[in-house]
Amino acid sequence: MDTNLALVHGAKEPQLCLKTMRDLIDDQAAQYGDRPAVIFPWQSVRLSYRQLADRSKVLAKAMLEMGLHHGDCVGIMAGNCYQYIEVFLGGARIGCPVVVLNNTYTSAELLNAVKSSSCKLIFHSTSIGSRNLMGHIDTLRGTQYPNPALPELRRIVSLGSEAFSDKGVEVQSYNKFTSNGLSVFMNNATLERAERKVTREDVVNLQFTSGTTGSPKAAMLTHSNLINNAQFIGGAMQLTPDDVICCPPPMFHCFGLVLGFLSSFYRGSSIVFPSDFFDVKKVVNAIIDEDATVLLGVPTMYVAELEVMAKTGQRPRRLRTGLASGSSVSQNLMEQLRETMGVEKMLIAYGMTETSPVSFITSLDDSDEKRTTTVGRLIPHTAAKVIDQKGTILSRGQRGELCTSGFVLQKGYWRNEAKTQEVMRRDENGVLWMHTGDEAMIDADGYAHITGRIKDLIIRGGENIFPREIEERLMSHPAISEASVVGIKDERYGEVVGCFLKISGEHRPTNREIQQFVGEKLGRHKTPAHIFWLGDAGVGADFPKTGSGKHQKHIMRDVGNRLIGIPKAKL
Structure with a gap:
């Protein structure tokens, strides 16, 4: 191979994890039992690995009881709450892809997302922070059943108020819905038959692209995509069962769900979700009260947290690292994090929804220069190249479009083959590549430098x-x-x-x-x-x-x- 070419391959170790989400849930419960898995201070809820496994079975049974089958989509629009984790794991057990809906959607955007993803069941908060979402639920319900605008939607589960009229699509409370999973008619044998149909290449999650321009599309992500991304990102952060991760990013995004929850879950760590939406004071309090060792966020979050700490004098005791995504972290911000929070090494991750999400990440062993000017090197079992407009691979140090391949690639966009083929294309050797739309350069050491969006x-x-x-x-x-x-x-x-x-x-x-x-x-x-x-x-x-x-x-x-x-x- 020409080492001067901007073509790089990730390591072949550690091996890819071959489990489904059900296998992972049950194995972690057996290994970590009563250790705290997730902590939601704003809801006064702490759930152990064993409790999460048990609760995921209850949710899965309730979904089966209402008649859902392998491949039926389940949507959720909510802030960072314990129900989010239970729904995600419950759907994963029985092959029902969970559609994570952006909690900033307007009613019209929500309607379009639910329709395009063919959801049969929706879990919906009645409010997020001070934002009232009763109107969103009314939009989904319509005035008759089925709702002509959403003919596939069969039930809505409210994560809040139970005061709804009898019109339109049925609304149940979360407690009522989960009680269906405890029904004597829904036994373990039925659950196990449903679980056996699930493979690691099945779609477990639909994530809508962030939609900074154009119409959002739903990326189909598999058990293998998410579990292995979590494995390698947790490895980069060197997570152990002694770690407590503080995670302000939202779970409707891969950052909160995969880099946050699943990375922690895979490593036997504990993860704290301080509030239903980003509330900087609650984040700082959670860091202190839960004695966090790892902090996740985008740079804007870190800036806000530093401002609060400067005013209150609060200082973390055990923070050792952090993970940033979304944009680069300046040397100036890096120094403030070290001085105020004690974060010696901040990791930078790069990727996109369609790649599960991370393909490049820095290392705790990298220099400050590499961690502030690059997005690191490839994670294992992936490849990347930089090409010109004709598709020719450029030399190291030259700028062009970044393309990625390997286990991280989405299955495609949900029911949108045309858009899938626009961005996922095979080369002359039959290798499938995701064309990211990002302009990048790969240096002599194999580190990627993202120089901007081509469309920007x-x-x-x-x-x-x-x-x-x-x-x-x-x-x-x-x-x-x-x-x-x-x-x-x-x-x-x-x-x-x-x-x-x-x-x-x-x-x-x-x-x-x-x-x-x-x-x-x-x-x-x-x-x-x-x-x-x-x-x-x-x-x-x-x-x-x-x-x-x-x-x-x-x-x-x-x-x-x-x-x-x-x-x-x-x-």
């Missing part, structure tokens, strides 16, 4: 500019805690660089100071022509984000273009 490319006067390197430069400024760079329309150049910035602390640099700071390292053409500060008129108080915390750049582009079109006197 800024073309200034015919010159290609990738926002990520400008964002990294901006976030190295001590007065900036977050940055997002987008292309802003320009009459002369077509597009110029615009940036949205959040200050860290009290001092706000002048726009000229920011431009000089960027220009010192990156050159004039990459210097922001337009600078928008969060909190200013028309900009907004925070970055527009998806439910999983990713910046929505298409919204920022629209805001920036609108603001530069307003006469200066009105700004």
Whole structure:
């Protein structure tokens, strides 16, 4: 093999786990018994490995009792609650894919997601935080049964209020539904027959792509996809039964469900979900009260947690590492995490929903330089390449589209073969590759550098500019805690660089100071022509984000273009 080519392969050890989720649940219960598996302080609930196994059987039996069969989809729209874990594991036992629904959906978005994923059963919170979701449930119910808009939906289980009328699709309380799983008519032999039909290549989970642009699609993820991703990510974090993981990211996203819950579950650790949605004070309290050793999150979460710790003086005792995903962690933020939280080594993971999700991750043995400028190396049993527009593999150090292959690949998009074939294509050797849409470079050591989304490319006067390197430069400024760079329309150049910035602390640099700071390292053409500060008129108080915390750049582009079109006197 030409070692100069941007083609890399992950290790062949450790071996892939060949279990189904049912096997994993029962094996962990046998091994770890009464050890705490999941902790939900906001619900005052702690469940052991044995309790989770027992409760998953109850949920599975209740699903069978209502007539669900292998392959029928079960949806859930809720915050991070103990019922989420029980539903996921219960559906997994009997081959009913669990559709995790974004808890920021509007009623119309929810209706589309439930319809497109053909859910027959929906678990739904009546509220998440202060947000009332009774209207969402009414939308799903309709006014008659079946709901003409959702002809396959047979039942809704409410994770809250039980005050519903008799119209439309039947609504049951969670307690009532689970009591069906304790029925004498649903015995263990029936459950075991259903479990035996399940294979590790069956779909266990439908995850909708985050939908930062375009219509979300549902990635079909298998037992093998998720269990092995959890195995290798838990290994990278060096999790043991002595670890306590604090997990603020949502479970409707792979970060919370796979990198959080399953990675912890696979390693016999305990995991804490501090609140139903991100509440920074509850996160900090959970870190302290549960004596967490590992913290998960996107950089925006870490920034908020540091701000609370600076005000309250709270300090973790045992935090040893953290895992970040969604965007890079600057050297400045890395140093603050070390100084304030005691996190010596922060891991960076890269992937996408369609790859279960992680394909690259840094190591606890990597240098700070590698952990702040790269997304690490491939996880085992995967491969990656960087190609040009013609599909030719480039050389190390050259930028192109990143493609990945191996056990991580989704089965495809649910009932959407056309979109599946757009992004999953076989090469001349018959190897199936996922075309990520990310521009990347693989260096001589096999580390991947993600330089931006190909669709986020800024073309200034015919010159290609990738926002990520400008964002990294901006976030190295001590007065900036977050940055997002987008292309802003320009009459002369077509597009110029615009940036949205959040200050860290009290001092706000002048726009000229920011431009000089960027220009010192990156050159004039990459210097922001337009600078928008969060909190200013028309900009907004925070970055527009998806439910999983990713910046929505298409919204920022629209805001920036609108603001530069307003006469200066009105700004």
